Amino acid sequence: MSGLALAGTADATATNHRYVIQRTFPQGALAGLDAATKAKVNQNNARYGVKWLMSFANGDKTKTFCIYEGPTENAIREAAKANHLPVDSITEVPVTLEAK
Structure with a gap:
């Protein structure tokens, strides 16, 4: 793997794993994604031992790629x-x- 540096596994513990979640939304569905909505998502996630790290969206915000x-x-x-x-x-x- 010349040119690639392996940084190791994504998790520091044996119980957590890292995932990429691909989602498709209707046009405009992400327009109301405010701090309160994000807080509610994070609160629900915690019930399952899940943590939302970050998301990337395409230009029209109909497709997201989320890191959890x-x-x-x-x-x-x-x-x-x-x-x-x-x-x-x-x-x-x-x-x-x-x-790097």
Whole structure:
């Protein structure tokens, strides 16, 4: 793997894993994503041992790629269900590749 530095596993503990969640939303659905809404999502996530780290969105905000930590893929799915969030796919990403 010339040119790639492996930074190690994404989690510091044996109980949490890192995942990328792909979601598709209707046009305008993310317009009301304010601090109170984010706080509610984070509160619901905590019930499942899940933590939302960050999200990336395409230009029209109809597709997101979210980085989460949690104990299992099922916990990620259950947290999404509790938050009424769509899930297109979940991919575990146990290795971080640094660009440096």
